[in-house]
Every structure is written in C-alpha cells, then in structure tokens.
Amino acid sequence: MPPQSVDFANEVEEILTAPETERLLRELATRQDGMDGDPRALYRHLGDAGILAPSWPVEYGGRGADFTATVALLEKLVAHRIPQNLYCISVQNVGSLILAAGSEQQRRTLLPALASTELTSCILFTEPGNGSDLAGITTTAVRDGTGWVLNGRKTYNLKSAYADIALIAVRTDPQSSQYEGLTLFLVPLDAPGVVIRPIPSLADEQFHDIWFTDVRVDESALFGQVGEGWSLITQMFAAERTGLDYYARGRHWLDLVAQRVDRNGARQSDAVRTELARHEARITASKLLSCQVMQNLQDGSPDIAESSFAKWHCSESAQRIAWWALDTLGQDLLEPGPDPGDRTLEAAFREAPGMTISGGASEVMLDILSSARVFTHAPRED
Ligand SMILES: Cc1cc2nc3c(=O)[nH]c(=O)nc-3n(C[C@H](O)[C@H](O)[C@H](O)COP(=O)(O)OP(=O)(O)OC[C@H]3O[C@@H](n4cnc5c(N)ncnc54)[C@H](O)[C@@H]3O)c2cc1C
Structure with a gap:
C-alpha cells in the first residue's frame, strides 16, 4: 500500500474510534425507527470528515487517491461495524457509475452530495x-x-x-x-x-x-x-463486482473467529488450525483478485469476466467463513464477542446466504467467466 493510503487508513481509524462516531454507532444499534436502522446520521458524520470517496477526484468530493485507499476504507468500516450496504450502493456503485458515465452537470451536482452522503441512492x-x-x-x-x-x-x-x-x-x-x-x-x-x-x-x-x-x-x-441502459448496466456491473465489500466482511469475520478460538482453546486442534489456514489463504486470494479488478478500473480497462470472478470468489469465501464459524464455535457463536453487544458472527451466519446472490448470483458469475475466458480459449475440436 502506498504511504498516502497508509496515512489515510490511520486518519480513518482515528475518526472511527472518536467518541462521536461511537456514540452514533450505539444510537444506530437501538434501531429507533423500528426498521433495519437508519445509518444516515452516522454516514453524515463520516461524510463531513471527507473520507467516504477517497478515490474520486477532489473536485467531485474525493481525495484523488488511488484504489488502495478505498480498500483501506472498506476494511476499516467493516472492522468497526459501520453498516456498509447503503454506503456501497450509493457511493461505490451509483456514484462510481456517475463518475464514469454521467454528464458533467450530473457529476458536479450529484457526486459531492453523494460523497458527503447528504444525498443517498439505491x-x-x-x-x-x-x-x-x-x-x-x-x-x-x-x-x-x-x-x-x-x-x-x-x-x-x-x-x-x-x-x-x-x-x-x-x-x-x-x-x-x-x-x-x-x-x-x-x-x-x-x-x-x-x-x-x-x-x-x-x-x-x-x-x-x-x-x-x-x-x-x-x-x-x-x-x-x-x-x-444495457451498456451502462454492464459497465456498472464491471465496477460493482470488485468483490471488495464481500472480501472485507469475510476478512473481519475470520479475524473474529480467530480471536474466539484463541479464547476458547479450540486453536489447539490440528483440524481448526488447518481450516484457519485454509480460510486465510482463500480470503487473501479474494483480496488480491479484488485489487486486480480495482487496478483495471483505475487504469480505464474494466473487464467484466475478471469482475465476475472476483465477485464469485470473494462472496463464496466470505460465506464459507460464516458457515465454518458456526461449525467451529457452535453455541458459542450466539455469545456476545469481546465488544459489548457484538453479535457480528451470528448476524454473519444469517447474512451469508444472500452474499452469493446479491450483485449477481454465483452461477451467473461463473457463466460469464466461462463464456468470456474458457470457451473463447478452448481448442477447436475439428
Ligand atoms: C442481499 C441481497 C441484496 C440485493 N440488493 C438488490 C438491490 O439493491 N437492488 C436490486 O435491484 N436487486 C437487489 N437484489 C436482487 C438480486 O440482484 C437478485 O436476487 C439476483 O440478481 C438474482 O435474481 P433472482 O432473485 O430473480 O433469481 P433468478 O435470476 O431467478 O435465479 C435463481 C437461481 O437460478 C440461477 N440462474 C439464473 N440464471 C442462470 C444461468 N444463466 N445459468 C445458471 N444459473 C442461473 C441463479 O444463480 C439462482 O441460483 C438483492 C438480492 C440480495 C440477496
């Protein structure tokens, strides 16, 4: 990671551990609106700090940083239990499409508002x-x-x-x-x-x-x-399917399982250590695939097949971690984590099935990959 992104990651860490962020996070957890929790006050606080669109140009509300700053941001948001879905949809997906394909008028009016989350999109x-x-x-x-x-x-x-x-x-x-x-x-x-x-x-x-x-x-x-519409949707899918937010969730869940097996002694088991290593290798590969897709996007050469592969790999890896957490921790999964009120792994278990459907189902990702890479390179029979 370049030094600028390391500095940015440190800045984000400082903001996410500030008392005001923690207060807003606690408030969100009460779900006072009776629905799934309105993250907008929390997002506005982070948006005011100017950290939510680091890779966008400065004139559109970003920092002009390279893609590694976005990777660092997502890892930090997930690790600090900031709900990431509205942010990813609004800024990373809709905002990035506007940046790539919107009119200059749309970029100037919409992007700064999306980056600050004064405006949100589904x-x-x-x-x-x-x-x-x-x-x-x-x-x-x-x-x-x-x-x-x-x-x-x-x-x-x-x-x-x-x-x-x-x-x-x-x-x-x-x-x-x-x-x-x-x-x-x-x-x-x-x-x-x-x-x-x-x-x-x-x-x-x-x-x-x-x-x-x-x-x-x-x-x-x-x-x-x-x-x-169709060519814009395809363009958006190439950018949406970086797999980054799936990887970031899987990474965080694996870290939580590792902490739990240390605490309850399960790490003594060879089988648990082997599985930990297997998941570690897999989630590291997910990160590399995701970074490759983001590098392509940054270079202006999006590739729908590579995006589909990254989305498939990241979502499948995260899902396996969530399910393995239940196998390994059993009833312990339902116990709060070290952080009071943390029930991340239990929620992960319920979130995992949707990961391989949202943003493009796994079978469809493999279908796109095979059509673009396997069949086009297959030797002819005749
Ligand atoms: C958590 C989550 C969040 C979502 N968020 C949004 C959102 O914000 N906005 C939005 O518009 N939608 C959203 N969706 C919907 C999502 O995009 C669709 O569910 C998804 O595209 C699959 O479509 P479907 O449900 O109609 O299933 P279908 O397309 O009917 O697929 C059913 C099954 O058939 C398989 N299948 C389909 N086509 C093929 C093929 N060609 N080859 C092999 N197998 C195939 C699929 O893999 C799947 O297993 C979300 C879904 C989830 C789970």
Whole structure:
C-alpha cells in the first residue's frame, strides 16, 4: 500500500474510534425507527470528515487517491461495524457509475452530495420476474411532453427506505430488442406515485418492494442516452463486482473467529488450525483478485469476466467463513464477542446466504467467466 493510503487508513481509524462516531454507532444499534436502522446520521458524520470517496477526484468530493485507499476504507468500516450496504450502493456503485458515465452537470451536482452522503441512492434493477437476466425488465418509462412517466414494480432492493434517489432500469422501447430497449433514470423517491414497502429478510437488513404508478420525472432524470441502459448496466456491473465489500466482511469475520478460538482453546486442534489456514489463504486470494479488478478500473480497462470472478470468489469465501464459524464455535457463536453487544458472527451466519446472490448470483458469475475466458480459449475440436 502506498504511504498516502497508509496515512489515510490511520486518519480513518482515528475518526472511527472518536467518541462521536461511537456514540452514533450505539444510537444506530437501538434501531429507533423500528426498521433495519437508519445509518444516515452516522454516514453524515463520516461524510463531513471527507473520507467516504477517497478515490474520486477532489473536485467531485474525493481525495484523488488511488484504489488502495478505498480498500483501506472498506476494511476499516467493516472492522468497526459501520453498516456498509447503503454506503456501497450509493457511493461505490451509483456514484462510481456517475463518475464514469454521467454528464458533467450530473457529476458536479450529484457526486459531492453523494460523497458527503447528504444525498443517498439505491439501485432498482430487480423485478419479480427478472433478476439475473435483466433483459426481461417490464417497468416502463413513456415520454410525455417534456418528461417521462414511469410504471412498474421493483423488488428485493436494499436500503431504499433510506435513499433519496434511485438508479432505476426501465424499458423505454418495447419494440426494439430486449437489450436495446432499456434506459436508466435517476428518480427522486419522494415523487408522487412511489410506494415503498419493506420485505422481511433472514439477514438484519430488510428488502423492499417499490411500486411506480404514473410517476412523472423531467428530462434531467435521464441517465445516459435513451436505449443505452444495457451498456451502462454492464459497465456498472464491471465496477460493482470488485468483490471488495464481500472480501472485507469475510476478512473481519475470520479475524473474529480467530480471536474466539484463541479464547476458547479450540486453536489447539490440528483440524481448526488447518481450516484457519485454509480460510486465510482463500480470503487473501479474494483480496488480491479484488485489487486486480480495482487496478483495471483505475487504469480505464474494466473487464467484466475478471469482475465476475472476483465477485464469485470473494462472496463464496466470505460465506464459507460464516458457515465454518458456526461449525467451529457452535453455541458459542450466539455469545456476545469481546465488544459489548457484538453479535457480528451470528448476524454473519444469517447474512451469508444472500452474499452469493446479491450483485449477481454465483452461477451467473461463473457463466460469464466461462463464456468470456474458457470457451473463447478452448481448442477447436475439428
Ligand atoms: C442481499 C441481497 C441484496 C440485493 N440488493 C438488490 C438491490 O439493491 N437492488 C436490486 O435491484 N436487486 C437487489 N437484489 C436482487 C438480486 O440482484 C437478485 O436476487 C439476483 O440478481 C438474482 O435474481 P433472482 O432473485 O430473480 O433469481 P433468478 O435470476 O431467478 O435465479 C435463481 C437461481 O437460478 C440461477 N440462474 C439464473 N440464471 C442462470 C444461468 N444463466 N445459468 C445458471 N444459473 C442461473 C441463479 O444463480 C439462482 O441460483 C438483492 C438480492 C440480495 C440477496
């Protein structure tokens, strides 16, 4: 890691251990809103410190740092139990797409607000019948005078109740091919006609169902060109599927298991030490794959196959750690960790199943990888 990123990591550590951060974190844990906990006050505190978009250019609210600063940030956020999903969706996914493909006007107005989390965004791609294959999207946007009218339903999205805007994929041309007829919009979620309902989840963070009924937006809500949705979605997937936040969670969970097996004496067992080493090797490989993808992105050469491989590896590694934690710690998993109120490993066990589905299911990641790398390089039979 370059010295600037080491300095940045130290700065982040200082902010995350400051009394005000810890107070906001404790407040969040009470879930006073009765839902899955509104992280925005905590995020605003971190956003005010200017640490949430280190790799973005300074003029858009970043620090102009290289990707290793983002790696350090994610590792620290997860290790300090800062909920990372709204942050990753809003800043790392939506923000990074705006940085790469937005108009200059969108960059100047939206990016500083996203970096400070004064503005937050969710992603609305999945529909009841369309998850892995978004080519079947049925939510529509129809031109109406100077604007557009949206109708349809999106489901299984995270953090939408705490988002101000949504990056939504809709069908604007039912006549053209399934992929050509898609368009992206950035839609305010307080627009008349938007209804958001929570869906309970096994994990701590609930999903949402969102209905759009005659929702009117003006032309400025359009993201990219009409009909350009599929290529923008593919571009976003290459950047979203770095696997970084999956790796960071797996890394933290493995550290917690290692501490527990030291405390309860299980580390004396050869089998436990062997598994610890196996998971350590695997999660280290996850980090390297994730860094490779981020290096490619930084160099301006995103590769959807490498991203898919990194996402698959990082999510599978983290999931195995969460499940191995239960096998190894058993009932002990339900006991609080050294930090009062820490029940991270128990929550990890419930979060783990979704990791290999969210952001692209494992089978689909392997399908993309094999299509791009294996079959194109396979020797011809004839
Ligand atoms: C924790 C979590 C967070 C999420 N957050 C969001 C969000 O913020 N916004 C959003 O829009 N969506 C979100 N989703 C939805 C997610 O993107 C979809 O669940 C995912 O894309 C899979 O789609 P599906 O559920 O329709 O399953 P399907 O696409 O129906 O897949 C079902 C099964 O079939 C397999 N499969 C599908 N196609 C193939 C293929 N070609 N080859 C082999 N196997 C295949 C899949 O791997 C899976 O095992 C989230 C999901 C989870 C679990």
